[in-house]
Amino acid sequence: MLRRLTPALLTLLVVALGVAALAARPAVPSPERSADFVVLAGVAGLRWEDVDAQTTPTLWRLAQEGSIGSLAVRSAHRPTCPVDGWLTLGAGSFAAWPGERPEGTCPPTDVVVERPDGIGAHLPDQESAVLPNQERLSWGAVPGSLSESVRCSVAVGPGAAVAAARPFGRVDRYAPELPADPTDLLRSCVLSIVDLGAVDGADPAARAAAARAADARLARVLAARPPRSLVIVAGVADTEEPSRLHVAVADGAGWERGWLTSPTTARPGYLQLVDLAPTALTALGRPLPESPFLGRPAESVSGRPTDLATAIAGPVDADREAAAQRRVAGWFFGLLAAAQVLLAVAVLPLLRRGRRHASPYGPQPVSRRIVAVVELLLVAAALALPAALLADLVPWWRGAHPGWCFAGVALALTVAATALVRFLPGYGSTLGPLGAVAFLATLTVGADVLTGAHLQLNGVVGYSAVDGGRFVGLGTVGLGVLLAGALLLAGWLAQRVRRSRRPVVIVAVGGIAVVLVGSPYLGADSTGAVALTAGVSLAAAISASGWLTLTRLAWATMAGLAVTVGFALVDLGRPAGERGDLGRFLAAVGDETGGLIVHRASSANLETLFGSPLTVLALAGALLVWFALLQPWGGLRRLFGIYPAVRGAMTGTAVAAALGGLLGGVALDVAGAAAAVVVPMAALAALRVLDHSTDRTCPTPGGDGGSVGSTGSGGGSDRGQGSDGGEGGPADSPRRGVGAADHPEPSGGGDAGAAPVDEWDAGPAAGKIPTARATDEVTTV
Secondary structure, three states, X not given: OHHHHHHHHHHXXXXXXXXXHHHOOOOOOOOOOOOOEEEEXXXXXXXXXXXXXOOOHHHHHHHXXXXXXXXXXXXXOOOOOHHHHHHHHHHOOOOOOOOOOOOOOOOOOOOOOEOOOOOOEEXXXXXXXXHHHHHOOOOOOOOOHHHHOOOOEEEEOHHHHHHHXXXXXXXXXXXXXXXXXXXXXXXXXXXEEEEEEEOOXXXXXHHHHHHHHHHHHHHHHHHOOOOOEEEEEEOOOOOOOOOOOEEEEEEOOOOOOOEEEOOOOOOOOEEEHHHHHHHHHHHOOOOOOOOOOOOOOOEEEOOOOOOHHHHHHHHHHHHHHHHHHHHHHHHHHHHHHHHHHHHHHHHHHHHHOOOOOOOOOOOOOOOHHHHHHHHHHHHHHHOHHHXXXXXXXOOHXXXXXXXXXXXXXXXXXXXXXXXXXXXXXXXXXXXXXHHHHHHHHHHXXXXXXXXXXXXXXXXXXXXXXXXXXXXXXXXXXXXXXXXXXXXXXXXXXXXXXXXXXXXXXXXXXXXXXXXXXXXXXXOOOHHHHHXXXXXXXXXXXXXXXXXXXXHHHXXXXXXXXXXXXXXXXHHHOOOHHHOOHHXXXXXXXXXXXXXXXXXXXXXXXXXXXXHOHHHHXXXXXXXXXXXXXXXXXXXXXXXXXXXXXXXXXXXXXXXXXXXXXXXXXOOOHHHHHHHHHHHHHXXXXXXXXXXXXXXXXXXXXXXXXXXXXEOOOOOOOOOOOOOOOXXXXXXXXXXXXXXXXXXXXXXXXXXXXXOOOOOOOOOOOOOOOOOOOOOOOOEOO
């Protein structure tokens, strides 16, 4: 009875761990009114490398007294051109100005501003910008939401007019240029938005001149700032490809000498353009609009260095790293995909000739040296992504040739990790390399998550702050590597214990991984935790014996659904600003805007599916597994039959990776990252199983089931080892023909020669071996 209830009990345990990990969220303090006036001053293209005490003395002094951060200027258009940035500022959500523009370029801001009464202004094109953003773009932005939330607003300059215009185009107070003394203008309304110009181009002298001019205008603004005011200076947009991180400075009561951050980034020193509108309204004590902003109010946190030059060096370095990351990541993943495809092609003839025939007339096997080299290449391929993540420990982006620097560091780390695996004591066993690679992959990503995910932020195999999608926790590649490593490690450990204990081991290791992925303090990936829960439940169900069945798939589906529903209900009860992805989705369904989220997710899946090199990795891995490894000559079915815990781990990985990509809107990217780790290890283990496929057992004297040796023609460092016990019988009872380290046993699917017989399940005569037969084999690990 207890055995039948075990899957249900373990599933409930995984569900409880998943919900507990997702439900615990950091406390978010309620923002309070801190100012009577807010002045938003924008400079398109302004980066921290443009700021210094000589070129921009006013901004330098403001940054010394206030809080600073790196601003991600994501909008509904890539790149975020100045008109897009100003429109996004006024919408508090990702918006884009309509119209055709050349790909990757930013035309001059050409906005018609009419002044019929000489006081305010009217933008005749505003309504044509509102409708496309509401009806055709997937973010549902409402341009003018910021100005609609206050009674009166001031705009200075055409860019500011775009941000301050109400949805029907009206600007309450408008000046085309900043007056010599703007005191009365800035005090006429509680909210003022000022366009200080733009800093563009690649010429340092031209950028310095533009920054100097913007700083002079800022000096006039600060000289006329109203009492008890909050002044925010922001580089509101890009001016060309590629996108970069920009300046953000806030000065006022409660914003002294700190780092800027917000709940949308959850990382000190970073905030987004969409955060500025809710920050202004919160500082003024105004309620946020009913149609919620995508942004959240920013705040100042401590920890900034006292010396401003030292403090600014961090954002400057982050911008340089993010810019280099975008250039390097493309060719890195392209080369990785090409290398793994070539390696898969090289493995095919080895699999076809991997079985060593007992007859002298069979085909000659491949040289052991060649096999050894290919095995090392498979280990290196599986460790490429963890090594690339560790490469960010070295500041490769600061060199004159960052791409070559990264390649050298990543290659050196890959070689070092491969050598470590090669010289471990258990390398010669069937599952030794698999266990070592799984441990290193899990350790690398897990340690990074536990220490703040600094290696993934702006890392080549991480995520870019410029994209504005994620700033903390696990990225797409990190999720794929972690779930693959954790499940493979769980399967490797489970294979070393009795059959009845294997599901417990899978759940223990997998449960820790679920907490690591889903906790808002760590991985902060709720959809990844849901997917991993399903994978762990499936792996636990298969680990003892048997294959994937509808019942086991149902248990995994129920576990994933239970975690999803449980967390979503808990999340829905939180305030709107504190909800996670699932809570926001349920709230959107309630107010009939859930279709926008579904549309965004489906569009992101399609875009990623056809534009990511990780898709090639996923498809190449699937083709190698289906058309080679799972064939009768491929060895994987034999491996699965002998090692059911490994079968469960790999099946769970496939399910978790597919679900994680689909739910996260990244298509096959999670599966591609997981395949980069799992498929090479599956091929290596299959080669070693085939190498032992003709091993034979010797009859024991008297048929008492004592220790045995092997007389087959295959090789292996652990050939001829005796058995020290299996599962289902006494721990000290010997079993025939089974290596001691991983206790393999038949559980279906080994069709490349008969799998060994488990004497504890084979009946009363199983302990007797009257003769040696060609189909009896010794399996080693």
